[in-house]
Every structure is written in C-alpha cells, then in structure tokens.
Amino acid sequence: MRQVTQQELAHDPLWVARKLLGCEIRSTSPEGEVGVRLVEVEAYRGGDDPASHCYRGRTERNAVMFGPAGHLYVYFVYGMHFCINVVCMTDGVPGAVLLRAGEITTGLELARSRRPAVRKDVQLASGPARLASVLGITREHNGVDLTDPASPIRLYHGVPVPEEEIRSGPRVGVAAAMDLPWRSWVDGSPAVSPYRRGGRRRPRTRV
C-alpha cells in the first residue's frame, strides 16, 4: 500500500476531496492499529468560504491549515467531540478536507471498544466525530504529518473510486454557504452519514 505524498495533497480541497475517497487512514498506538477506508468527505476552502474555520483569518486554532499540505487539522466541537481534516493547498494558503465517514478495514475490535455506544459495525465511523474517536485521535494529534511513514496517523492509497460512483451535495450541518455541493461520498456505501441541514438551532430558553 502506497502512502499518500504531500505533493498529491497540495491542491484545491475540492479536487483533493474526490481523490481521498477510497484512501485509507491508519492509526498506530500502544492499544493497536485501526484502519478506515474513506467514503465521505467535505471540502473547506480558505478566505472565500464562509463555512471554513479560516474565513476570518489566521488564529491559534486554525494555524495548521495555513501550513504545508498533508498535515492533520484536529478541532474540538460541542464541548466533547474531535473532528479531523487533511490540510491541502501550498504552504501559506489555507484549505482542508473534513473526513466525515469510512469503513473499518483493520482493528475492528479496538474500533468497537472506542465507540461502545454504536450497535452496528458499519456505523462505527459514520460521522466525523465517530471516525476520529475510532482512530483514537485527540487534540494532541493536531498537526501530525500524515505523509510521514513514522507518524502515528498515516494516509494510504486504496483502490481508486470510479468517477461514476462519486456523488456530491451540500455539506452537513453547516449554516453558511448551504448551497455549495462540497460534500462528496461513495454511492451506495452504508457507512455514509445521514444528511442534516445546517442552520441555527432554536434559541435556548434562558433561566
């Protein structure tokens, strides 16, 4: 299995997103190894994408996205979950692809133990936070180089997904730029996460 190179990722996220479908992300830890075949991703651009964490410029949190391609951008959401992105574009230009869902290829037992609440194996990585936790990823993995053979988290080529098997549509749960079809997935994969429209939640009733 050939590891993905930085050069192959140093392009527009929209293009990279499609190339990532069918690829495999692997994590190695003292607990063991887990591999996931990617079946659902979303592109996030830099300055011109209102849904991107980089839309309003560089901050401490999004700094990794401004760095070289091939590194992992990990962020914390809703006070309890981690989500992971593959950084794209050239050094200095922000852009990334959110990894939303995949199928477990290696380390099924370990994956199950990291997601005890999930009943069916096919759903173990059907969602960005599920995918991250199945791989054992937390904030300490922010910035790791996925193209380095020595990294704990690495990205490999798999069987390429034919163009006609790739579908696309709006991104899940984003309130900004809801009309852009920047989510891509492998048609027919049972691991693809359900679509959920973005937008504000009801105003919370205050005490």
Added chain:
DNA sequence: CATCGGATCTTCT
C-alpha cells in the same frame, strides 16, 4: 423511522 433536547467546553466576538 423521524424528531427533539441535553451534554459540555473551546473559541472568537
């Protein structure tokens, strides 16, 4: 099966 609210805390305004 669809919908809803709660959990929980970091980040930027």
Added chain:
DNA sequence: GAAGATCCGATGG
C-alpha cells in the same frame, strides 16, 4: 456571552 463542520438516548407515529 453565544454559537458551534456532533452524538446519543428518549419519545411518538
């Protein structure tokens, strides 16, 4: 001070 690239269990049809 509020919203957020989510998940899960409960509830109702």
